[in-house]
Amino acid sequence: xxxVEQHPSTLSVQEGDSAVIKCTYSDSAxxxxxxxxxxxxxxxxxxxxxxxxxxxxxxxxxAVTLNKTAKHFSLHITETQPEDSAVYFCAAxxxxxxxxxxxxxxxxxxxxx
Amino acid sequence: DTGVSQDPRHKITKRGQNVTFRCDPISEHNRLYWYxxxxxxxxxxxxxxxxxxxxxxxxxxxxxxxxxxxxxxxSTLEIQRTEQGDSAMYLxxxxxxxSDGYTFGSGTRLTVV
Numbered sequence: 001x002x003x004v005e006q007h008p009s010t011l012s013v014q015e016g017d018s019a020v021i022k023c024t025y026s027d028s029a030x031x032x033x034x035x036x037x038x039x040x041x042x043x044x045x046x047x048x049x050x051x052x053x054x055x056x057x058x059x060x061x062x063a064v065t066l067n068k069t070a071k072h073f074s075l076h077i078t079e080t081q082p083e084d085s086a087v088y089f090c091a092a093x094x095x096x097x098x099x100x101x102x103x104x105x106x107x108x109x110x111x112x113x
Numbered sequence: 114d115t116g117v118s119q120d121p122r123h124k125i126t127k128r129g130q131n132v133t134f135r136c137d138p139i140s141e142h143n144r145l146y147w148y149x150x151x152x153x154x155x156x157x158x159x160x161x162x163x164x165x166x167x168x169x170x171x172x173x174x175x176x177x178x179x180x181x182x183x184x185x186x187x188s189t190l191e192i193q194r195t196e197q198g199d200s201a202m203y204l205x206x207x208x209x210x211x212s213d214g215y216t217f218g219s220g221t222r223l224t225v226v
Contacts, residue, residue, distance in 0.1 A: 006155075034214050043204070044156065046214040089155045100146055100169065101215070103155030 002027040004092050006104025014112050019080055021107045023090035024072040030092040033066060033073045034101070039086045047088075048075070077109075085111045117218035119205050125224045126195055133191045134221045138207030145188050146215060147180055148204040156204055156217075162188060195225045 003026040013019045025033075034049035050057045050064045050073065057064050061080075066073040077084055087108050091101040118137040126132050138145045143164050148156035159178065161169045164185040173179070177195075182188040192199055202222050206215035 036217075043217040043219045045217070049214050091155070100148075100158030100161055100172065101156075102158065106153070106155050 002030060002092055002094075002102040004090060004102050004104045006090050006107060008107060009105065010108045010110070012110040012112055013080055015080055015082060017080055019075075019077045019084070019109055021075045021088055021090070021109070022072060023074070023092075023104050024070075025092040025102075026071070027092070027094065028068075028071065029094045032093050033064070034091050035064060035075050036089045036091065036103075037086045038089065038106075044089060080109075080111050082111050082113065085109060117205055117207050117216050119203075119218035119221050121221055122219065123222050123224075125226060128195060128197060128225055130195055131191065131193045132195055132223060133189050134203055134205075134223075135187060135189050136205030136218060137187045138205070139209075139216055140186075142207035142209050142216070143185065144208045144211070144213075145182060146206045146208075147188070147190050148206065148217075149174070150202045150204055150220070159190075192223075195223075197225045199223060200225045 006023045031052035035047050036044035037047045038044045048059050048062050048064050050066050061078045063076040087106045089106045090104045093101045120135045145162045147159040150156045158172050160180050162182040165182050177193045180190045202220045204220045205218045208215050
């Protein structure tokens with residue numbers, strides 16, 4: 001089955017700086033890679049996703065890059081703001097849905113004022 | 114329809130009791146997923162329905178866990194003979210197509226005492 005590793009487990013950055021979270025996956029058949037943001041006590045919310053036929057996707061201050069050869073993908077947040085503080089999860093799936101998403105263990109992002 | 118609804122939000126039960134949780138997905142979503150999340154971990158895939166068909170159930174944690182979606186709308190997750198290790202957040206999610214981003218519900222937090 002799929003295995004997703006996520007690093008770092010905790011990331012502290014100064015407000016206004018950039019943050020990068022990295023994930024690797026094991027199943028070369030995986031073709032869908034979403035990122036979720038989870039604030040304390042709340043539901044995971046999809047913030048951006050990428051499919052395997054695309055190398056990079058950007059949405060305002062958030063971008064995701066995918067390297068299929070190396071089997072890793074990364075989340076980039078620029079101009080960080082206090083409201084970006086949360087736990088971020090990467091995930092991967094083969095895409096049929098039947099196998100569900102395999103999530104990383106999460107990165108606790110702390111934005112220092 | 115404002116999103117995925119889960120009921121109850123919190124459940125405290127004594128060890129050995131049976132519990133049942135309900136999930137109402139977004140109405141046009143035919144895919145419904147159950148996940149379990151423990152503290153400090155990413156969500157863990159349990160099972161998946163496409164309409165009323167349960168297409169994946171091998172990830173259910175034991176034979177004490179079962180799920181139904183009798184009419185292809187709402188779903189229930191039942192845990193029989195609860196154990197303290199079952200204490201966790203149980204999340205439901207739905208999507209319209211395979212490899213679409215999920216919309217998660219707020220979850221049911223189960224505490225087994």
